[in-house]
Amino acid sequence: MVTIRIEALDVALGDRRVLAGIDTEMTGGGLIGVIGPNGAGKSTLARAMLGLLKPLSGRVLLDGAEVGTLRPADRARTIAYLPQGQTLHWPLSVERLVALGRMPHLAPFSRLSAADTAAIEAAMAATGTLDLRTRDATELSGGERARVMLARALAVEAQALIADEPLASLDPSHQMEMMELLAERARAGTLVVVVLHDLTMAARFCDRLLLLSQGRLMADGSPDTVLTDAALAEVYGITAWRGTAGGTPLLVPLGRS
Amino acid sequence: MLHMPPARGTPPVLLIGLPSLAAILAALASLFIGPAGIPVADSLAALSGHGDPIVRAILFELRLPRVALGLLVGAMLGAGGASLQGYLRNPLAEPSVLGASNAAALGAVVALYFGLAQAHPMALPLLAILAALAALAPLFGLAGRSESPLGLILAGIAVATLAGAGISLALNLSPNPFAAMEIMSWLLGSLEDRTPQHVWLAAPCIAVGLALLLWDGRALDALTLGEDSARTLGIDLRRVRVRMLIGLAVGVGGAVAVSGAIGFVGLIVPHLVRPFTDRRPSSVLIPSTIAGAALLTAADVAVRLIPTNAPLKLGVVTAFLGVPVFVFHLVRERRLW
Numbered sequence: 129m130v131t132i133r134i135e136a137l138d139v140a141l142g143d144r145r146v147l148a149g150i151d152t153e154m155t156g157g158g159l160i161g162v163i164g165p166n167g168a169g170k171s172t173l174a175r176a177m178l179g180l181l182k183p184l185s186g187r188v189l190l191d192g193a194e195v196g197t198l199r200p201a202d203r204a205r206t207i208a209y210l211p212q213g214q215t216l217h218w219p220l221s222v223e224r225l226v227a228l229g230r231m232p233h234l235a236p237f238s239r240l241s242a243a244d245t246a247a248i249e250a251a252m253a254a255t256g257t258l259d260l261r262t263r264d265a266t267e268l269s270g271g272e273r274a275r276v277m278l279a280r281a282l283a284v285e286a287q288a289l290i291a292d293e294p295l296a297s298l299d300p301s302h303q304m305e306m307m308e309l310l311a312e313r314a315r316a317g318t319l320v321v322v323v324l325h326d327l328t329m330a331a332r333f334c335d336r337l338l339l340l341s342q343g344r345l346m347a348d349g350s351p352d353t354v355l356t357d358a359a360l361a362e363v364y365g366i367t368a369w370r371g372t373a374g375g376t377p378l379l380v381p382l383g384r385s
Numbered sequence: 386m387l388h389m390p391p392a393r394g395t396p397p398v399l400l401i402g403l404p405s406l407a408a409i410l411a412a413l414a415s416l417f418i419g420p421a422g423i424p425v426a427d428s429l430a431a432l433s434g435h436g437d438p439i440v441r442a443i444l445f446e447l448r449l450p451r452v453a454l455g456l457l458v459g460a461m462l463g464a465g466g467a468s469l470q471g472y473l474r475n476p477l478a479e480p481s482v483l484g485a486s487n488a489a490a491l492g493a494v495v496a497l498y499f500g501l502a503q504a505h506p507m508a509l510p511l512l513a514i515l516a517a518l519a520a521l522a523p524l525f526g527l528a529g530r531s532e533s534p535l536g537l538i539l540a541g542i543a544v545a546t547l548a549g550a551g552i553s554l555a556l557n558l559s560p561n562p563f564a565a566m567e568i569m570s571w572l573l574g575s576l577e578d579r580t581p582q583h584v585w586l587a588a589p590c591i592a593v594g595l596a597l598l599l600w601d602g603r604a605l606d607a608l609t610l611g612e613d614s615a616r617t618l619g620i621d622l623r624r625v626r627v628r629m630l631i632g633l634a635v636g637v638g639g640a641v642a643v644s645g646a647i648g649f650v651g652l653i654v655p656h657l658v659r660p661f662t663d664r665r666p667s668s669v670l671i672p673s674t675i676a677g678a679a680l681l682t683a684a685d686v687a688v689r690l691i692p693t694n695a696p697l698k699l700g701v702v703t704a705f706l707g708v709p710v711f712v713f714h715l716v717r718e719r720r721l722w
Binding site for chain 1: 616620
């Protein structure tokens with residue numbers, strides 16, 4: 129099982145300090161959510177964890193090795209990424225698109241091996257996209273598209289998966305489906321980190337939450353301990369209603385405080 | 386690179402085979418058709434080392450270099466267009482649209498204008514390559530900073546316009562009408578009166594260019610998902626960028642140095658090929674390379690067959706042939722990419 133350790137991480141985009149003094153450690157076994165208001169640095173944290181951004185100071189360690197110093201293919205085999213609002217620039221078929229996830233495993237100019245094909249099939253089966261195989265990935269509905277993009281990320285068969293706002297533009301049913309898929313992966317041992325805006329979903333599906341505000345890690349722990357009234361008021365400026373419906377814990381934003 | 390049978394589209398054998406056949410036919414036509422009007426039987430005799438020495442000279446010194454250059458330059462332009470479209474994720478990208486061909490032509494013009502080309506045979510291709518590099522480098526820098534294709538196309542137009550202005554300046558200041566004529570002929574593009582030396586000049590440049598461009602098919606596929614995703618798929622984008630830049634500059638520079646600026650081939654060929662592929666940028670690369678060779682060689686045959694007072698220039702024909710074909714495809718396939 130892979131461990132991501134973040135030590136005193138500072139990240140700047142241009143002149144603006146986006147993350148400051150982030151310290152945490154993440155392992156698989158439970159779904160980890162990253163929450164916080166717009167501009168809190170959630171996506172930046174995700175990108176820094178993937179080695180896409182160079183830290184100003186501090187380190188991101190992947191099983192003890194600094195993520196920026198790993199060979200690109202090694203890093204790619206270990207952490208998969210599901211970016212926010214994934215764009216697709218050419219109308220590939222769904223199968224071809226999912227197959228791109230095997231790229232970190234391929235030697236130059238080699239063909240897909242049986243293991244690669246099996247991984248592609250498994251990823252499509254897990255996301256219920258086998259029927260879409262021959263469809264143009266650019267002509268899918270929002271829900272289909274989100275599942276296909278997740279299949280692409282799962283096909284990497286990485287030990288860690290970072291998903292940046294995978295719920296954006298999904299209807300409630302597809303949102304819950306996406307969260308169930310991610311939580312299932314996480315509980316099976318993959319290190320799954322998901323950036324979320326929806327506090328209800330975060331409270332319901334995540335086992336651990338990281339609350340970011342203005343580039344700082346404000347709270348880190350189980351949803352109960354992170355999503356306190358005081359934290360919601362301070363970070364989001366909102367009040368919330370808490371309750372259960374059919375045994376499911378619910379948190380619903382009520383009003384601006 | 387074609388590591389799976391396509392889920393749709395033409396089988397790889399046909400995708401490679403048909404353009405190859407077209408290239409061979411075009412090459413044969415180019416070898417046997419010309420102003421000397423040599424019967425095919427005499428040509429065959431000459432090619433096998435017998436027959437009239439004059440016929441032999443025409444075939445080996447004039448027509449064979451022309452065939453070789455048509456194939457080489459066409460292949461380079463086809464591959465350049467296909468890989469630039471893939472790299473920039475933009476169906477409008479092409480060496481001439483982005484100003485690389487114009488800049489290389491400017492380099493060639495500078496070499497001609499200042500007499501450097503006469504001083505050393507390598508001066509012309511070298512300046513063409515350097516000028517193409519100078520034009521492409523800022524564009525690639527720009528492409529790295531934004532996901533938007535629009536800024537890049539605008540910058541390409543700026544570079545192309547600047548190079549065009551430089552050429553106009555050279556024409557404006559040219560010491561005599563003959564110099565102006567020579568510069569003009571580089572801009573129109575032609576394969577007429579090329580010698581085996583031209584082939585030896587262009588072939589290594591184009592070989593390097595093709596090798597560098599065809600190397601990165603898989604990276605182009607990953608870029609279908611954007612730069613961040615490509616990097617998280619293990620693609621070292623900085624290296625890809627350097628290979629593309631050098632491949633294009635050396636290849637296009639070398640091609641322009643012997644043929645002048647020939648537009649549209651790099652733009653049109655990938656569009657003609659793409660509907661028959663599974664649309665992955667990598668599966669467009671090799672068929673585009675071969676189809677480019679076929680198209681340019683065929684256009685060079687057309688130049689000889691169309692009766693005109695002054696000899697037609699190749700760049701003029703590719704534009705006249707290419708644009709209607711391109712528009713037809715645009716209309717028929719509402720989505721080409």
